[in-house]
Amino acid sequence: MAKEPEDTIASRISRVLADRIVRGELSAGLRLRQDHIAEEFGASHVPVREAFRRLEAQGLAISEPRRGVRVASFDLKEVREVAEMRAALEVLALRHAAKHLTPAILDAAEEATREGDAAADVHAWEDANRRFHTLILAPCNMNRLLASIDDLHAASARFLFSAWRSGWEKRTDHDHRAILLALRQGRADEAASILERHVQWIGRAPKSTQKGAAGAEAFAIVG
Amino acid sequence: MAKEPEDTIASRISRVLADRIVRGELSAGLRLRQDHIAEEFGASHVPVREAFRRLEAQGLAISEPRRGVRVASFDLKEVREVAEMRAALEVLALRHAAKHLTPAILDAAEEATREGDAAADVHAWEDANRRFHTLILAPCNMNRLLASIDDLHAASARFLFSAWRSGWEKRTDHDHRAILLALRQGRADEAASILERHVQWIGRAPKSTQKGAAGAEAFAIVG
């Protein structure tokens, strides 16, 4: 059969831990004890430490010498920072990707949007959302840029999952559709400017719910 | 006396190796053998591996499972990618920093510009250049953004040092001065747009030298 995509234990551990942090299974500030994690994965602590360095670079954990590693905390200010970085970088990526977008790619992105609209829970929505963004940006063919955007997506998703307490309510993503329409019509600049606005909504505008009761705790979570 | 700023061996190794890669002492594609590096630093290979993970995240090294780590290679396409990312992110940083800039900071940035103009070699110039950018951007107070910009600066500097074969020739940085003037006069938007253009010159336009002999090998190296 095919080789496992990950050869080293360290990369597997870092991927699993990153996923747990993003999904909120490991909450902010929690101490990550290398021996315990090593035991859980049936490994020694050496690969665990390597995984830690990776999480650190992704901004998902912070490490203090001799005091160990903990899950990175984040506040609204940081969420906005990530949103603005995403806006800046995704616009750049889209500008370069635009000329390489094919109808097939745009169809796939439209399908991802539909899946997002139909998503039954926040995780399914996030998955479809990420797929949409990746589909229209990947053709820019700039690996470093795409890697940075990926890390920022993870940070966004982390906020999304942590902020989402109540049930999931389906809705239609008009921004995604507007972006696709503009791209189909060759209006790349307009697509980019919608994307820029779209991404910046994260953690920015208070969301007006039907009850209006959520108050200051509710934020627009899109992107 | 004061504690060393770096407590762990791993971070010291990663800093030294990063510096060597950026300065071109370790050339692209070179294999980094953990035991040799460990021996040089009088350490075991465990902290060396942790340093590797950090260099990987910074884009200065690439690692293939079981095949070791080598110094990352880079081509002109990647240099442009980095320049465009820098442009996007530095503009964002400057927009936020602008309102916090004091005359004292701008004076220090002007001094850095003067030092750059007077620099006797490319390393001194790069040092002053980086100081200029850091001075005017740091007040944005967005740590994640600043960390990303730092990594991109390192990549730019690496290209600068590698491309610079001939002797250093002094010149006056008009862009830096124009940015400072705009900032002093409260025209943040104009400062940002000059900065955007300024940074993108890296690796972009062929540089016209007095001899005209350098040809396709010469690129504008500023920023």
Added chain:
DNA sequence: CTCAAGAAAATTATAGATAATTTTTATTGT
């Protein structure tokens, strides 16, 4: 003389062990 097999050396990835440090718990004096 070139090229491919196979042996030898080097190298990676991981485990297990240890000293130093930090955190937790227990203890004592007020």
Added chain:
DNA sequence: ACAATAAAAATTATCTATAATTTTCTTGAG
């Protein structure tokens, strides 16, 4: 009861050792 302090436990950072893999070297067939 409470704070300060001392003893105990846990944890980190690092080193040394080892199995598995890759690279290099050697050698023999065509």
